Amino acid sequence: MRPFELTESKAWFPELPAQFRSDYRLGNYASDRITRVMWKYLMRPRNCERSWLRLHQHMPELLSGPPKDILELSTAHGSLLEILRWGGHRVTGTDCAWAVDGSTAQVKPPRRHWHFRLLERLRSVRHDHPMAESVQGWPYQPLIESLGLGVTLHDGGSIPYPFADKSQDYVICYQALEAYAPPERWVDIVDEMCRIARHAVVIGFxxxxxxxxxDGGTYRRFRDGWQRLMAYDRIGFQTRAFLVGKTRAGHHPTLCKLIAT
Incomplete structure (x- = not known):
């Protein structure tokens, strides 16, 4: 969600609860571990605002009602899971140690004034959750540990996933499917999500x-992949919502929501 979209959308929904407006507590970690996270994702209030709006727009049914079992694939900074946990749901996540040499991961020292100020704030307070040995290539580990979230490392492109059939009410995957597999394999990945889910699968593109x-050939491959998911009707799930948004690149699919039939 780009800054202008975040600003415009906030006016239409309830404000983010105050407990999500504080910084991450990262005094337990050396600076070089913290700066492996992209600077924009070190701002917990902004992360939580994006996730808060996604819940209101895409899964408002999870803002009330009985607790549910929810799995988020590639949870990254974990803000969606921490909000869902606050709402009483039983949450778990996955991530991948993807930040290897040659990746797009940030490994940049602070350079700007706001970098230094943010780093000073984050390291001024410690958290009291369990800490594991540092996992090479997993930049979000300090954030996940500081929030006390349960996250399993798993490559989303590898099937089967380490979760039992129908073990989760919701399976959620934002902005990661494209990294899991080429468009020709998306249906296979979504089949696996539907195997695990009891009620709904939510995918953000x-x-x-x-x-x-x-590149005309590349665009046709992705368009075909999106259209296959738009028409998904397999193993007891159907696509019931398919949203299209607009960025500088033009119109493109943003969300696919599948519901158990």
Whole structure:
């Protein structure tokens, strides 16, 4: 969700609860571990605002009602899980140690004034949750540990997933499917999500980068993949919502929500 979308959307929904407006508590970690996270994702209030709005827009039914079992794939900074946990749900997540040499992971020292100020604030307070040995290539580990969330490391492109059949009410996956597999395999990945889910699967898409969108062959492959998910009707699940948004790259699918039939 881009900054202008966040600003415009906030006016239409309840304000983010106050407990999600504080910083991460990262005094337990050396600076070089913290700065492996992209600077924008070190701002907990902004992360939580995006997740708060996604819940209101895409899964408002989870804002009330009885507790549910919820799995988020590629949870990253964990803000969606921490809000769902606050709402009484039983949550778990996955992530992947993807930040290896040659990846797009940030490993940048502080350079700007606000970098230094943010780093000073984050390291001024310690958390009291259990800490595991540092996992190479998992930049979000300090954030997940500081929140006390349960996250399993698993490559989303590898099937089967380490979860039992129908063990979760909801399976959620934002902006990660494109990293799991090429468009030709998306249906296989979604089949696996539906195997695990009892009620719903929610998938958020990344927009195609401008360079890829201008490549006709690549764009057709992605468009075919989106259209297959738009028409998904398999193993007891159907697509019931398919949203399209707009960025500088043009219109593109943003969300697919499948419901058990």
């Amino acid at each position: 990344n927009p195609l980068p401008l360079g890829m969108r201008s």
